Amino acid sequence: MKVRVDGERCQGHTLCAMIAPESFELDDVDGHSSPVNEEVAAGQEDKVREAVHSCPEQAISIV
Numbered sequence: 001m002k003v004r005v006d007g008e009r010c011q012g013h014t015l016c017a018m019i020a021p022e023s024f025e026l027d028d029v030d031g032h033s034s035p036v037n038e039e040v041a042a043g044q045e046d047k048v049r050e051a052v053h054s055c056p057e058q059a060i061s062i063v
């Protein structure tokens with residue numbers, strides 16, 4: 001399972017990183033999110049799916 005964050009949509013709400021801190025990191029400057037690894041780590045799938053549903057901007061997609 002792979003995850004992507006659309007940098008155009010992400011508004012830096014930080015929800016994804018709060019839900020799945022092992023899978024998303026936030027930029028120090030603008031707070032925008034990006035995946036720690038494109039390939040979701042074993043055991044993190046459910047949290048990443050939850051982050052997808054929680055993102056107010058629909059910026060996260062699973063491939």
Ligand code: SF4
Nearest residue numbers: 010011013014016055
């Ligand atoms: S929840 Fe969505 S908008 Fe907020 S930081 Fe994560 S990807 Fe960006």
